[in-house]
Amino acid sequence: MKGFFGFAVAIAMLVVLLYFSIGNNENQFAFEKTKNELMKAEQANKERTLLENNSDRIISTKLEEQILVRNYNVVKAQSSINSALANYLKGKTNATNLFFESHGEVNTTYLTENSSVMILTVRGVTYAEYTYTSTPLLNTIVSKKLGEKIITYFKIPIGYSQKKLEITG
């Protein structure tokens, strides 16, 4: 019997410590889980920003190019811009409705149906504009769902436009 009570109390304290340790580990696990989720959200946002910046850049460069080569044929200009854009967006994004439900992949035809290009030149001033208009029903967009739990969407919104102005002479 000698030392039994002390031993029992020590064991009981050890159990309490173990309980505390388990609680602590659970919190540590929750923090790690949250950290991973946040990193995934940042990654998704980076991916979206890249898609946006590159799409902007492609449209801007191609629009400027049309002004430089004096291409006032809007059909050709639209085709040139959209084929460059479709090449980039193909496989990375989807042709979707407003609820992000995919109905195919993005290609030149889809972009041409959903956009308009305007190039005007008056007295040495050239104005060019690319607009993502969607269809007359205003229900088709280009989008991509990004992220796992924290969801972000890349989308070219209806009404998105880029304008270029060149003044010569």
Added chain:
Amino acid sequence: MNSFDAIIALSALLAGFAILLGVVNEQKINVEGVINSTNAKTNALECASIIDSMFSNSAEEYTAELNCGANASEINYASEGKIKTAKILTTVSKTTLLEVKILEHYK
């Protein structure tokens, strides 16, 4: 007389043991309180971090579940009577869902 002494000694021993057990139990209650507080704070911080991330990344939805309470720019979580709060960057309103006010993106 000897048996009486033995009874007293045993009673003292048992009383001492009971006190020790009481102390251990008190410690257990304290530890439970600390665990609940930490748990509540962890969950409040988890919700706040996710909401802040949604705000700063202009995210549109969260597919998992968040069991936090919301009061404008303060998130709270209760665990076994312990309520802890965490501040967030944006404002949140709670109906059946948590609605996070985010900034518009890419117009």
